[in-house]
Amino acid sequence: MAIKFLLPEDRIPTSWYNVAADLPAPPPPPLHPGTLQPAGPGDLAPLFPMGLIMQEMSAEPTIEIPDEVREIYRLWRPTPLLRAARWEKVLGTPAKIYFKYEGVSPAGSHKPNTAVAQAWYNKQEGITKLTTETGAGQWGSALSLACNLMGMECLVYMVKVSYFQKPYRRSMIRVWGAEVIPSPSDTTASGRAILAQDPDSMGSLGIAISEAVEVAAHRDDTHYSLGSVLNHVLLHQTVIGQEAIEQMELADAYPDFVVGCVGGGSNFAGIAFPFLGQNIKKGKKTRLIAVEPAACPSMTKGVYCFDYGDTAKLTPLVKMDTLGHDFIPPGIHAGGLRYHGMAPMLSHAFHLGLVEAESVMQTEAFSAGVSFARSEGIIPAPESNHALAMVSKLAEECKQSGDAKTILFNLSGHGHFDMAAYDNYLDGKLEDYAYPEEKIKEAMKNLPKV
Numbered sequence: 001m002a003i004k005f006l007l008p009e010d011r012i013p014t015s016w017y018n019v020a021a022d023l024p025a026p027p028p029p030p031l032h033p034g035t036l037q038p039a040g041p042g043d044l045a046p047l048f049p050m051g052l053i054m055q056e057m058s059a060e061p062t063i064e065i066p067d068e069v070r071e072i073y074r075l076w077r078p079t080p081l082l083r084a085a086r087w088e089k090v091l092g093t094p095a096k097i098y099f100k101y102e103g104v105s106p107a108g109s110h111k112p113n114t115a116v117a118q119a120w121y122n123k124q125e126g127i128t129k130l131t132t133e134t135g136a137g138q139w140g141s142a143l144s145l146a147c148n149l150m151g152m153e154c155l156v157y158m159v160k161v162s163y164f165q166k167p168y169r170r171s172m173i174r175v176w177g178a179e180v181i182p183s184p185s186d187t188t189a190s191g192r193a194i195l196a197q198d199p200d201s202m203g204s205l206g207i208a209i210s211e212a213v214e215v216a217a218h219r220d221d222t223h224y225s226l227g228s229v230l231n232h233v234l235l236h237q238t239v240i241g242q243e244a245i246e247q248m249e250l251a252d253a254y255p256d257f258v259v260g261c262v263g264g265g266s267n268f269a270g271i272a273f274p275f276l277g278q279n280i281k282k283g284k285k286t287r288l289i290a291v292e293p294a295a296c297p298s299m300t301k302g303v304y305c306f307d308y309g310d311t312a313k314l315t316p317l318v319k320m321d322t323l324g325h326d327f328i329p330p331g332i333h334a335g336g337l338r339y340h341g342m343a344p345m346l347s348h349a350f351h352l353g354l355v356e357a358e359s360v361m362q363t364e365a366f367s368a369g370v371s372f373a374r375s376e377g378i379i380p381a382p383e384s385n386h387a388l389a390m391v392s393k394l395a396e397e398c399k400q401s402g403d404a405k406t407i408l409f410n411l412s413g414h415g416h417f418d419m420a421a422y423d424n425y426l427d428g429k430l431e432d433y434a435y436p437e438e439k440i441k442e443a444m445k446n447l448p449k450v
């Protein structure tokens, strides 16, 4: 029995898959934050290049991947698909468990798949610098890598708590030539406003986004780049699922379940949307399960409505599952899963009943991650551990029922820069926390009236 299913370099997909073309209805368009009217391409132009804005609104079923982007993808793509046969034994399950491993990219996660594409489209339109935010540091490192490969400058606002807790992600950003500033900072009006209220603020993704957007909006040579949530980001990540479909064929198998963790929704959509396309077009019945932390439950407990993407309300409003734009996340260890909203395209597919959502506690997540590391060797990112926790629940159900189901999950990245979180878990210091209903109700009062 083979364990690894590898594709040759010339099997890197030649186009991205746009699920919007296959959904029964398109998701509602974004709204302008000032007028609350549908935002047109021109409204997004101060922040994004037209090439990406067109993808954001596209109804084309496929979008060709530029040659130069595919050439850079060759540095780590196609990524391997593996059968977790040793973990299956440890779990004592008849289920067949496969995983797609995105941790082989230079930044150690799926994020460079979109970072490289975004930098390329910006460069085509004469943009020389990108700004962005980063929470745990994965996105900041991915974008600095991409800008470096494209010969562009990059400025990263890093959530202050991570800036100090994750010094090595910060170092990676600097090695790839970008500037990194802890957020909130005094370099922007949004940052100064937060510091005036709370000089000790440790920041949030929402605040860091406001800072990065503000800088980009004020300069002609600078654009803003987002690592998840937006349609074009999810689109770029579909290389994962397209490769996986081919690799599952090599394995002579087809998944009953596709599982991924969700922060803003991009790695899950990246693996799941191509399979959703097969469900819609070929009548396949794969169950697609998005897994989020109980501490940041935007899909399982949030409200589906129009909300801002950031704390200072500078971004367009999008219809999404949200905990409210003023959400300040509890200090859980899956830093990449702490955004207040969920990708509009994924929220839309969820409310159409085409994908499912589950939440797990962080100790469950780490327990699954350690069990996986001890059988398969790879130490998963804390974010990915949420997917693993769900997979081990499904494997247990198969054990109870005796059903040998096929499970595929996305191992979105490795955890080599998150070892402090593993130490906390192994020392029994990780606490479970479910985001309280009252806080969600409270935040809903501040939602824009649309």
Ligand SMILES: *Cc1c(COP(=O)(O)O)cnc(C)c1O
Pocket (backbone or CB within 6 Å): 108, 109, 110, 111, 138, 139, 227, 228, 229, 261, 262, 263, 264, 265, 266, 267, 268, 336, 337, 381, 383, 384, 412, 413, 414
């Ligand atoms: C950023 C990140 C996530 C969460 O972001 P999505 O957009 O939901 O994919 C998950 N896993 C890893 C390793 C990450 O870096």
